[in-house]
Amino acid sequence: MALVIEQLLNGVQLGLTLFLLSSGLTLVLGMMDTINLAQGSLYMLGAYFAATASASTGSFWVGVGGAVAATALVGLLLEVSLLRRLYATDHLTQVLATFALILVFNELVRMVWGPQALLVSVPPELARPVQILPGLAYSAYRLTIIAVAGLLAAGMFLFVHRTRLGMWVRAGASNRPMARAMGVPIQRVFTGVFVVSAALSAVAGALLGPIFAVQVGMGEEVLILAFVAIVIGGIGSVKGSLAGSLLVGIVDTAGRAFLPLLFGALFPPEVASNLGPTVASVLIYLLMAVVLFVRPQGLFPVHG
Amino acid sequence: MGKVMQEADRAARTGQHEASALVSARRGILRERGLPWGGVGFATVALLVFPVFTQALDWPYYLSLVTRAMILALAASALNLVLGYGGLVSFGHATYYGLGAYTVAVLAREGIRQAWVVWPAAVAVAALAALAIGAVSLRTRGLYFIMITLAFAQMVYYFVVSFKQYGGQDGLRAPRTDFGVSLGDVEVYYLAFGLLVVSLVVLWRIVHARFGRALQAVRDNEVRAATVGFPVYRIQLAAFVLSGALTGLAGALMAHHTQYVSPAMLSWPQSGHFLFMVILGGVGRFFAGVLGAGALVLIEELFHVVTVSWQLYVGLTLLAVVLLAPRGLAGLAEGRKR
Numbered sequence: 269m270a271l272v273i274e275q276l277l278n279g280v281q282l283g284l285t286l287f288l289l290s291s292g293l294t295l296v297l298g299m300m301d302t303i304n305l306a307q308g309s310l311y312m313l314g315a316y317f318a319a320t321a322s323a324s325t326g327s328f329w330v331g332v333g334g335a336v337a338a339t340a341l342v343g344l345l346l347e348v349s350l351l352r353r354l355y356a357t358d359h360l361t362q363v364l365a366t367f368a369l370i371l372v373f374n375e376l377v378r379m380v381w382g383p384q385a386l387l388v389s390v391p392p393e394l395a396r397p398v399q400i401l402p403g404l405a406y407s408a409y410r411l412t413i414i415a416v417a418g419l420l421a422a423g424m425f426l427f428v429h430r431t432r433l434g435m436w437v438r439a440g441a442s443n444r445p446m447a448r449a450m451g452v453p454i455q456r457v458f459t460g461v462f463v464v465s466a467a468l469s470a471v472a473g474a475l476l477g478p479i480f481a482v483q484v485g486m487g488e489e490v491l492i493l494a495f496v497a498i499v500i501g502g503i504g505s506v507k508g509s510l511a512g513s514l515l516v517g518i519v520d521t522a523g524r525a526f527l528p529l530l531f532g533a534l535f536p537p538e539v540a541s542n543l544g545p546t547v548a549s550v551l552i553y554l555l556m557a558v559v560l561f562v563r564p565q566g567l568f569p570v571h572g
Numbered sequence: 573m574g575k576v577m578q579e580a581d582r583a584a585r586t587g588q589h590e591a592s593a594l595v596s597a598r599r600g601i602l603r604e605r606g607l608p609w610g611g612v613g614f615a616t617v618a619l620l621v622f623p624v625f626t627q628a629l630d631w632p633y634y635l636s637l638v639t640r641a642m643i644l645a646l647a648a649s650a651l652n653l654v655l656g657y658g659g660l661v662s663f664g665h666a667t668y669y670g671l672g673a674y675t676v677a678v679l680a681r682e683g684i685r686q687a688w689v690v691w692p693a694a695v696a697v698a699a700l701a702a703l704a705i706g707a708v709s710l711r712t713r714g715l716y717f718i719m720i721t722l723a724f725a726q727m728v729y730y731f732v733v734s735f736k737q738y739g740g741q742d743g744l745r746a747p748r749t750d751f752g753v754s755l756g757d758v759e760v761y762y763l764a765f766g767l768l769v770v771s772l773v774v775l776w777r778i779v780h781a782r783f784g785r786a787l788q789a790v791r792d793n794e795v796r797a798a799t800v801g802f803p804v805y806r807i808q809l810a811a812f813v814l815s816g817a818l819t820g821l822a823g824a825l826m827a828h829h830t831q832y833v834s835p836a837m838l839s840w841p842q843s844g845h846f847l848f849m850v851i852l853g854g855v856g857r858f859f860a861g862v863l864g865a866g867a868l869v870l871i872e873e874l875f876h877v878v879t880v881s882w883q884l885y886v887g888l889t890l891l892a893v894v895l896l897a898p899r900g901l902a903g904l905a906e907g908r909k910r
Contacts, residue, residue: 303715353895359715360661364851364894367844371887379881492726492840499719542735549730553723557708560720564712 270404275525281410283517284417288472290494290509292465298441298504300355305366308487309373314339314470315477319386328391332474336467343466347459374484385483413475428506441504442570496556502566516552523551623758641869642764643825648849649861650818656856657779658811659791663718664725665846668698668816670838672823677746677833687749698820699813706812729838743834746827764825787811854900863901
């Protein structure tokens with residue numbers, strides 16, 4: 269039981285951090301019909317900035333703040349200089365241009381920080397596990413991530429669904445020409461959305477730094493998970509990306525933890541030891557294929 | 573009200589799209605009435621005699637480089653069938669490439685090295701994977717098609733990596749198959765050359781046959797093609813499987829060339845590179861794959877010599893190509909002529 273709760277919490281933690289990426293991704297897709305593969309690079313930059321800033325200031329949280337500010341600035345420059353030119357182009361051009369950005373960012377990071385992975389330590393005040401239930405100790409740092417990412421997700425959700433600006437964002441995502449015709453300054457709203465999404469990606473990168481290694485290529489793995497999440501949720505829907513992210517986080521974590529056990533009970537050990545990790549690693553892609561097969565527009569379709 | 577606006581907006585966009593498709597189709601027919609015999613003949617002769625020079629001058633490195641370019645040209649030409657002629661942005665062609673290569677290596681590990689078993693097996697595995705993935709993916713369109721082909725590619729990637737007995741993350745040695753005579757580097761070169769030529773002839777015949785015309789008709793206007801009575805889904809699936817099979821053949825060739833397979837061959841950056849080659853060559857033009865693969869190998873090589881950070885410059889080149897010359901090298905040449 270303790271194991272189940274622990275894995276569930278791990279899943280929620282992964283899901284919420286994924287949402288920090290996927291919310292921006294889904295709005296970029298929904299509002300501007302633009303695929304931005306470079307969102308993963310912003311996540312990577314956030315992690316590197318945070319590692320450097322916290323090493324030089326000695327405070328983990330100052331590092332996170334610095335990383336968010338720096339990455340938001342990079343996001344702004346990126347939108348103004350490059351992404352803007354991609355809105356009118358087809359998906360193939362967007363995929364290739366932002367794929368090129370990944371190559372460029374990866375190489376720049378390698379030039380500045382070197383090819384070795386950076387190790388970031390958990391802030392000392394959160395290093396010890398806390399007792400959350402009798403007999404269940406859980407990492408205080410992971411709990412903090414859940415709290416921070418949960419608060420940001422709630423804030424994002426309230427902003428999108430309860431404010432006038434958020435209404436404009438939703439209007440833009442569901443029908444851009446119509447929203448523009450009704451007087452929504454789509455371009456400016458969108459620049460804002462992109463900068464916020466860059467900042468949120470940086471938060472995710474900075475917070476996950478101590479859990480995963482900070483290295484070149486870290487952005488791509490998480491980017492593809494985020495894409496799976498928004499495709500499951502329905503492109504353009506913030507609600508969908510939240511549901512999709514949590515689903516991906518929990519299914520992936522639970523699959524890795526329990527499938528080997530399950531197969532161990534069903535099959536002889538030599539089969540199970542192979543099959544378990546194999547199925548666990550493809551589980552979320554299977555989930556996505558099934559969802560697309562049954563509901564080609566995702567769980568929460570936006571375009572009516 | 574919103575519906576009406578959306579409908580009008582869509583109609584306007586399709587109208588534009590159709591007009592531009594018509595223009596490009598007309599230009600395509602003009603351009604593709606015959607083969608550019610001069611260029612093709614020159615390239616064929618040059619490639620045929622190239623190993624004579626590399627052997628005489630002892631340049632094994634350049635022999636290997638051109639072999640690599642020809643193999644990638646085969647894979648990119650196969651992708652061009654679905655991307656250029658079918659209008660389907662497959663973001664997962666590394667899957668078929670990697671599966672073709674892994675079939676060679678895995679069969680060798682299991683002690684099967686007869687060429688007449690291994691090569692058909694490699695192509696069949698890739699074709700079957702393309703059939704299964706295509707059958708599901710082709711039910712979606714546009715963005716979702718891009719994402720689902722990517723998702724399937726990731727699935728296959730993790731699936732293959734999870735087999736520790738076949739190398740996992742480290743990859744696997746792939747000894748060359750047995751043709752009765754042992755294959756040296758020059759033999760592999762001519763094998764790649766021969767298979768590239770045969771594949772290009774097959775592709776040429778296909779895109780100029782009724783099937784190829786139908787595929788292009790579906791690309792230009794799916795609704796109209798379906799209304800006229802084309803079996804849209806089956807046409808696209810057939811093209812997808814054929815493309816996957818040829819990409820698998822390229823993978824098997826690459827395994828013979830490098831005598832080693834790695835999960836990187838299945839990874840999504842590899843799929844991105846294939847797309848880049850086709851775009852670089854000029855998407856939808858028959859020789860896009862050949863030109864693009866040749867150019868990319870050349871670009872990588874040049875930057876590789878000059879700097880360790882060559883990937884940065886490859887990325888910048890890609891960015892420049894898609895933003896400044898979206899019609900690729902063939903488009904550039906055409907623009908200069910006019």
